[in-house]
Amino acid sequence: MSKEGIRSAAEILRKGGALVKDACIKCKGVQVRYQGRLICINCGNESIAEEGRYVSLSSLRDIIVSKINELGDSLKGEDDISRQADIARLLIYYIDILSKIDESSKVEREEMRKRSKERRESEDDNESAK
Numbered sequence: 001m002s003k004e005g006i007r008s009a010a011e012i013l014r015k016g017g018a019l020v021k022d023a024c025i026k027c028k029g030v031q032v033r034y035q036g037r038l039i040c041i042n043c044g045n046e047s048i049a050e051e052g053r054y055v056s057l058s059s060l061r062d063i064i065v066s067k068i069n070e071l072g073d074s075l076k077g078e079d080d081i082s083r084q085a086d087i088a089r090l091l092i093y094y095i096d097i098l099s100k101i102d103e104s105s106k107v108e109r110e111e112m113r114k115r116s117k118e119r120r121e122s123e124d125d126n127e128s129a130k
């Protein structure tokens, strides 16, 4: 795994890239979709993105959590320091994704709450108008 790969994947997410459910065909890594391409955040493999295969945030969260668990297990059994560094970097990246997912679901929830509050208030207006 290259440092450049991780850096550019983080860059892609910042630019509005989307995480996808389909694993990389080469290494089974997590991929991001950007400008019609799928890019693996693990090995940097690029492929053409197919439309209509977006993943929901909650199922993506499950994928990331299971990846973190897998990485945790392999870190436990890893003696090679440079491999440990690779795993640790990937863990940081996954944890970063998790916090982004939690952030955006929080925003979604707040927007939903705001909308239902507005609806309640307009219903109250109707009540008092009677």
Ligand SMILES: [Zn+2]
Pocket (backbone or CB within 6 Å): 024, 025, 026, 027, 028, 029, 040, 041, 042, 043, 044, 045
């Ligand atoms: Zn890959």
